[in-house]
Amino acid sequence: MHTSGSSVELISVVIPTCNRKSALLALLDSLDRSVYPLLEVIIIDAGDDRLAPSDYDAFTNLNIQYRDSERSVCIQRNLGIRLARSPWIFLCDDDVEMPSDYLQLLTEHIHTHQEAGAVCGLFLQKEGDQWKGSYPLRSARALAWKYIFRLGFWGEIEYQGSNRLIQKIKKHYREKGNYIASSGWPVLTDFSGDYFLSPIYTLGAALVKKDWLLYSPFDEALDAHGIGDNYGVCIGFPGNGMHILTHAFVYHHQAPVNRLKRPLQYFRRMLALDYFMTAPPRNTHAKEKLRHTRRSRLLWSLTGNLLTFLLARDTGMVRASFRCIRTIALGRNPYSRAAMNKERVTEPQ
Numbered sequence: 001m002h003t004s005g006s007s008v009e010l011i012s013v014v015i016p017t018c019n020r021k022s023a024l025l026a027l028l029d030s031l032d033r034s035v036y037p038l039l040e041v042i043i044i045d046a047g048d049d050r051l052a053p054s055d056y057d058a059f060t061n062l063n064i065q066y067r068d069s070e071r072s073v074c075i076q077r078n079l080g081i082r083l084a085r086s087p088w089i090f091l092c093d094d095d096v097e098m099p100s101d102y103l104q105l106l107t108e109h110i111h112t113h114q115e116a117g118a119v120c121g122l123f124l125q126k127e128g129d130q131w132k133g134s135y136p137l138r139s140a141r142a143l144a145w146k147y148i149f150r151l152g153f154w155g156e157i158e159y160q161g162s163n164r165l166i167q168k169i170k171k172h173y174r175e176k177g178n179y180i181a182s183s184g185w186p187v188l189t190d191f192s193g194d195y196f197l198s199p200i201y202t203l204g205a206a207l208v209k210k211d212w213l214l215y216s217p218f219d220e221a222l223d224a225h226g227i228g229d230n231y232g233v234c235i236g237f238p239g240n241g242m243h244i245l246t247h248a249f250v251y252h253h254q255a256p257v258n259r260l261k262r263p264l265q266y267f268r269r270m271l272a273l274d275y276f277m278t279a280p281p282r283n284t285h286a287k288e289k290l291r292h293t294r295r296s297r298l299l300w301s302l303t304g305n306l307l308t309f310l311l312a313r314d315t316g317m318v319r320a321s322f323r324c325i326r327t328i329a330l331g332r333n334p335y336s337r338a339a340m341n342k343e344r345v346t347e348p349q
Helices: 021-032 073-083 102-112 140-149 164-176 210-215 229-234 262-278 284-290 295-311 315-329 334-340
Strands: 011-017 038-045 064-068 088-092 118-127 130-132 186-188 195-198 205-209 242-252
Touching: 011 021, 011 073, 021 038, 038 073, 064 073, 073 088, 073 210, 073 229, 088 210, 102 118, 102 205, 102 242, 140 164, 140 295, 205 210, 205 242, 229 262, 262 284, 262 295, 262 315, 262 334, 295 315
Parallel strands: 011 038, 011 088, 038 064, 118 242
Antiparallel strands: 088 205, 118 130, 118 205, 195 242
16 A cells, blocks of 8 residues: 655545535535635535535635535545545545634644544534533443443543442553454543544544545445444554544534434444454455454443443333344344445445
8 A cells, every 4th residue: 555655735625415505515614714725625415405506606715526426425435535636635524613723733743743644633522512522431330331341432431439340440441542342342541642543533524645545445335324434444544543633623513414313323333333343354454453353242242232221211222222233143234245245235224
C-alpha cells in the first residue's frame, strides 16, 4: 500500500446524504465558514428531496460537486472517495455541525504527527440537555458486569470506591488502554491528553488519507444504512489506530429522517460486528487486529446485554437481542451470505 507523507494541503470533503435537505444545507453553511481551505465538496445523494443549484450557489467558498447514487451509504462513500482529487479526504455525515477551526486543528495535528493517517475530534451527541463525547463509568456493578461479559466501553472509568476486586478490574483496563476485546467490542477508556489513539472510532467527521480509504473501503455488503460500517473500515487502517483530538469537536445532531429505531439499529450493528469478525480479512492489518476475537466470546457478551434488557423490561431490545443471538449462533448472518455472493444484503428486519 502506498503511504505518502502527511503534509496536508487542500482537502476533499465527501458527504453521503438521503432526504435530509435541511440538515445538509446546515452542514454546507458550517463548511462554508471553515478557516481551512477546501478543494471540493462532493455530495453523493441517494434521496428524492434533492438540492437545486440555487440552494448551494450561496456557499461561495465551496466548490460543490453533486452526484447521484443508489441508496447505500457505503456505496455512496466509496463513490465519493474514488472521485476525490485530494490525497486527504474529510468524511462527513450530513447531520453534523463543526466550529470554523475544526479542520484547521486536525491539519495542525497531522503536521506535527507524521504517522497520523486518520484524525478526528470528539464526536458529541446530545443526551438530554448535554453534549457528550464519552460515557464515564462510575458504578462498581456496571464495571463488573462489563468485565464479566467482555462488553465494550465508550468512556473513562471513574469508579472511586475501595472495593479491592473492582480496583483490580479498573487496573486491568487502565493497563490495556484502548483496544478491541476478544468479543470484538471496542473498549475505549483512555480519553486523556491532547489526543488519544483508538482502534475504532466514528468516521462521521474524520480526516483520512485517501490511500488508506482505498486500501480499507466501506463494505458494500452491508445494508443501505451501513450500520456498523466504520468498524470494518477502521480495522483495516495501518498503524496503531486513529488519532482523536480532545480539544477539537463536532456536534452530531442525529437527524431523525432515515434513522432506524434503536432495536433495529442494535440488531444490525451486532450482525455487522459478527460479520467483520468472522469474514475473511480484507487485508493484513484487519487480520492482525481481529486475530484474537472469537464468535463464542461475542455470543457471551450478547447474552450479558440480553440479561440487561430483561432486567430493564425493555421488550423491544429483548426481542432484538434474542433474534441477534439466534441468527449469529446458527450461522445465518445475512451479511456473510451477501459478501459470499458479492451482493448487497436486503434490509434485515
